[in-house]
Amino acid sequence: MTKVRIKTMYPPGHVRAPFYIRGKEGEIEREIGPFGNPEQLAYGLEAEKQTLYRVRFSMAELWAEAAEAPGDTVDVEVYAHWLEES
Amino acid sequence: MTDTPERRWHDMGGQDAGPVPMDGHDFALWEKRIDALMVLCGGKGLFTVDGLRRALEDMGEDAFEKYSYYERWIAATNQNLIEAGVYTLEELGQRMEDVAARGPTYGEAQGD
């Protein structure tokens, strides 16, 4: 699976990349396809299509020593413009 | 649990919280009507679900604690309809007063 990192950035406003995955590394579980960018749709704007991916994170990556079971995982849907190469 | 510039109040994943409350309730007619308005107006392109979520988030954590789920959703629906120019604030304000004048309970005031 392809490794990616979620961008570390904190713009205000309506964003669908949750705080707890920013800056974290995960693997692309699957590509879902193009969807309108919610960061534009939320403000009544014409939305560009962004490819949506499901990214799988280990609990160890997300929570370090605080992880309940390091090998458990969380899958999160993330739009392409929030991903960078890992 | 506070709003910070980096992590907004609604972005809850991984925060500390107590036990999951298991009590539930069946939905009242006014709640089902709000749900129907959201779905139908979205389907007709008067707003997007993203616009509804944006309005809900902008209402803040205080509203999340203080108001029920569908109370917040009618507020967000109204916000989006006002922004879309479907009706004016004056029309809404006057109609809410007219509704109140019909009677003291939902049953008396609900219209059709």
Add this chain to the structure above:
Amino acid sequence: MPHDHHDHEHLSPSGHPFRADNDIPLTYWQRMEIAVRELLVEKGHLTPAEINAQIDAMDARSPADGAAVVARAWVDPEFKTRLLANASEATRAMGFDIGPLNLIAVENTAEIHNIIVCTLCSCYPRNLLGLPPDWYKTRAYRSRAVKEPRKVLREFGVELPKSTQIRVHDSTADMRYVVIPARPEGTDGLDEAALAALVTRDSMIGTGLARVPAGA
């Protein structure tokens, strides 16, 4: 639907007390609902019939629909393959009106247990399972499910062995999820309808397991 909200003996079919509505003093937000609804009708955007039809359509959706899909997947391996590949298409092919729902089905096995949450709001496969339970929308569930799912599951009475890997799915964007719970032991002789009766709402969110049939 008038009722006496002081009468706590009077429970709905789901076992919950009915929520007071018609017979309590009109709230600010109820006035807003009435006003918005009337303005939308007067401006020609909606008709009362459309609103009633939408309420009926949502009321008609329930976990029983999802349970029928799960039972089909348990008895028909080819259907399960289609469901895992494209849950929206497979569900529609069974005749369910799920509207524009983009659905992904995830399968529980002896090794993997899936659980669904929406940490940012309360996204839920409502067009298949009906409206979500109240707990799904709480701060506690939304906050904790992605960090300590095992503790959360214990609160729902589900204890999983360490050898079972948990996969949490945070429904952050355009997809919605349904869990195909593991088929219980001792159900080989059951037909599809009897199997569907074992599939609970919570088992399709991942906070529960399918029921074991009496006597198994």
